[in-house]
Each structure stands twice: as structure tokens, then as C-alpha cells.
Amino acid sequence: MTDQKVKILLVEDDQNLGYLMTEFLTSKGLEITLCKDGISGWNAFNSRTFQFAILDVMLPGMDGFTLAKKIREKKSDIPVIFVTARSMKEDKINGFNLGVDDYITKPFDEDELFCRIQAILNRIEPKPEAVSEKITLGKYQYEYHNQCLCLQRDCKRLTVRENEVLFLLVQNRGQIVKKEEILKKIWGTNDYFSGRSLDVYISKLRKYLQDDPAILIESVSKVGFSFQIRENLP
Numbered sequence: 001m002t003d004q005k006v007k008i009l010l011v012e013d014d015q016n017l018g019y020l021m022t023e024f025l026t027s028k029g030l031e032i033t034l035c036k037d038g039i040s041g042w043n044a045f046n047s048r049t050f051q052f053a054i055l056d057v058m059l060p061g062m063d064g065f066t067l068a069k070k071i072r073e074k075k076s077d078i079p080v081i082f083v084t085a086r087s088m089k090e091d092k093i094n095g096f097n098l099g100v101d102d103y104i105t106k107p108f109d110e111d112e113l114f115c116r117i118q119a120i121l122n123r124i125e126p127k128p129e130a131v132s133e134k135i136t137l138g139k140y141q142y143e144y145h146n147q148c149l150c151l152q153r154d155c156k157r158l159t160v161r162e163n164e165v166l167f168l169l170v171q172n173r174g175q176i177v178k179k180e181e182i183l184k185k186i187w188g189t190n191d192y193f194s195g196r197s198l199d200v201y202i203s204k205l206r207k208y209l210q211d212d213p214a215i216l217i218e219s220v221s222k223v224g225f226s227f228q229i230r231e232n233l234p
Contacts, residue, residue: 006121008052008143011041013059014082017106021054022219024110030117038062045071052077052117057084057095068098075156077147079120083108096197099159099204103193119188123164135170138212138229142170149208156208161186165201168218169227178224 010032012018022032035041039061043109045053068080075121078226080100097101102116126215135142141150147163149156151183160167164186169177180190180197187194202217209215218226 005029005042006052007031007033007048007050008017008054008117009033009035009041009045009048009050010054011038011059011064012054012056013037014056021110025117027032028114028212036060038064038067041067042070044076053078053080054113054117055080055082057082065094065098068095072099072159076159077163078094079160081113081116081120083113093193093196096193097200099161099200101161114186120160123160123186137170137209138215140209140212140215142166151211158208160202161197162201162208165198166205169205169225173229174228176220176224176226180224182224 003227008030010018010025012021012034015036018034018036022034025032026159031078033044033050035044035132038059041055041059053068055067059067063163064082064084068082071078071080080098081102081104082095082100083104083106085106101120104116135144137149139151142148143150144163144167147158147160149158149166168182168185175205179195183190183194183198187197202219206217209217214230216226216228216230218228222228
């Protein structure tokens with residue numbers, strides 16, 4: 001990242017925890033704006049510029065799932081971490097289906113949270129080999145550094161993980177990329193929930209690329225995925 005402080009929106013209704021998280025993350029060089037409910041969090045997001053969001057799930061006024069959805073509708077590429085006391089499978093799947101980047105359950109170690117934030121920030125650093133590239137994918141133009149996938153004048157801004165998954169597949173075009181490799185490189189873990197999350201991202205990428213029938217993201221059963229551009233289609 002640049003030398004400028006990363007601005008993070010933190011929405012946490014537990015006053016003591018919110019202040020502790022703010023003090024700790026500020027000591028790590030991050031700029032934190034703390035809000036105590038979903039509505040004030042949404043208002044803050046609309047009035048300031050943020051590069052990251054950390055949201056509790058159980059919030060008064062507007063729950064974290066709703067807030068994350070609204071944030072992503074306005075700024076699709078902002079990383080989001082859910083922090084919650086709830087560890088139900090359905091909650092985690094719901095969060096990953098919204099495209100959040102990570103999910104940490106209370107109680108947690110502050111250093112672990114900071115490491116998760118750093119891991120996401122490191123992943124969204126522009127890759128030197130991709131900074132100046134416009135990659136042609138069939139009918140599409142793909143710009144990794146701008147997180148853009150364009151069909152003529154219609155451009156889709158990808159989320160951080162959509163962009164990372166697509167770039168990894170494109171880099172290995174025509175080859176099978178193992179699911180385990182994708183998860184460890186982009187999610188930093190290989191478990192049931194991250195696996196389900198990856199499946200959601202693959203489905204989204206297929207939808208974004210559906211206007212060119214020559215493009216195929218093939219699922220290789222129990223192995224991984226392969227990005228292909230088929231020639232001589234009727």
C-alpha cells in the first residue's frame with residue numbers, strides 16, 4: 001500500500017470493544033472511523049472515503065448483512081470483514097455469498113484481526129506484471145489494476161476477490177488451477193466456508209463473461225478450475 005493511512009470504517013455496537021479495536025488499529029497506523037449502529041455506519045460511508053470496512057453482524061438500526069450489501073452496491077471493490085459473536089454456518093455462508101473478504105468470530109485476538117486486514121491489503125497491491133496491461137479475453141477487455149472487465153463501453157468493476165480469482169485463472173489460461181491453490185493464495189485458508197465462497201465467485205465470474213460463448217471457466221471435479229477461450233465455435 002502507499003504511505004497514506006488506510007481509512008477503515010468500523011461499525012461495532014459494543015462500545016467497549018469498539019473503542020479497544022479503534023485504539024489498537026490506530027496504534028498500527030490505520031485511520032479508524034467508529035460507528036455504533038448500521039444507520040450511522042451507512043451515513044458515514046456516504047459522507048467520507050474509506051478503503052476498508054469492518055462490520056459487526058448484529059447491529060441496531062441496520063444489520064451488518066444489509067449494510068455490507070449497500071456498501072458493495074455503492075463501492076464494489078472495497079474489502080469487507082465481518083466481526084461477530086455468531087458462528088452459525090448459515091451466517092458465514094450468507095456473508096460469503098455477499099462477497100465479503102473474511103469473517104472473524106468473537107472473542108478474537110486483536111493481532112489476528114490486524115493480520116487478516118494486512119493479508120487482504122497485501123493481496124490488493126497492484127502486481128508489477130499487470131500494472132500496464134489490458135488483457136483481451138475474447139470480446140472482453142480486462143484491466144487488472146483497475147479491477148475492470150469491459151465489453152465495448154459496458155464496464156463491470158470487480159470486487160477484490162473477483163479480480164484476484166479471475167487474474168489467477170487468466171494467468172494460467174488453458175491449465176487446471178487447483179482449488180486448494182486458489183484458496184490458499186487468495187483466501188489464505190482451505191476450509192469448507194472458503195470453498196463455498198470460491199464457488200460463489202466462480203459463478204459470478206461466469207455470469208460476467210456470459211456474453212461471449214467462447215469463454216469457458218470449466219469445473220474439473222474434485223480438482224479445480226480451468227479458464228479457456230474456445231476457437232471455431234459455430
